[in-house]
Amino acid sequence: MNEFKSVESGRMGRVAYARIAPNEDLVLGIEKLCLAQGFNNAFVRGALGSLIDSGLEARDGSVIEIKGPAVEIVSLAGEVRSDENGTPCASLTGVVADPDGKVYGGPFVLGMNPICVTFEVTLEEWLPDSE
């Protein structure tokens, strides 16, 4: 693990828009998108869509399950960082709404957020000056 670095200078690069199809996982889908487009690092710039059910991580590491269908993604922020082998890892947090419109928030758990109808996402590539 590198020592903690609180500042990273860089610039924005390419912009990718994707539509991710039903039953794909939200987190893995964004990581696959980065691999497909060759983005090592990226920020989520816009995202909306629906999930079958949603799994958000609680403070104790357990999964808060929000039952659908559908659970709408109403806010999503996050980034993707690649490790030294070029494997992307997405950290995504957001707010979802259940079929009654009630909202829940937290980090999206890998493998627990299958897309229901569609997920639209815009990623902006982040190019650190050090690379």
Next chain:
Amino acid sequence: MAPDTVMKGKQPRYLRQPGRFNPVRIKSVASPFGRHIRLLLQPGFSLYDAIVKPLASLNIRDASTTILGGAFENLDYCVAIPDPAKRTVIAYSNPRHAGHAYMVFGNATLGRSIEGKPLVHCHAVVRTEHGEVMGGHVVTESAIVGPKPISVLVTSLEGLELCQALDEETGIPLFQPVEASSHE
């Protein structure tokens, strides 16, 4: 390094969609850059017009936007529920009236409808006029911007088009990214 968040809960549930599916599950298009614009939504305009018209004047027809929050004179939203007619897996509910609502945060995608007209797809967290915080799909034509302009960060999508098309798998018209047509 071992992953730290793998399958802590139950297995996810999958749903069979009604139509034939495309084996390509992620359709993406990249452009070499995006233009960034700070847009102010004009009071009294619908959310639809307040996004579409100023961006059209900059020749932006496809964009991803972040609505940074603000008050609305009126706002209606839909939630996604199992389709009562069972033609699709889910359908939008009838609009719910949030009245003089405050949009806490929203994301809106600008593209083109099946008819080729501008289309804005917006999901947001809203505080209704009764003080409940709710989330859903905003009806952009009936959402009327309140007395103060609302800031929006726009990332234009250059060299690609977001075209609504009937999706065979889900049976629902959805945005699909395509390379920009050569005549533009």
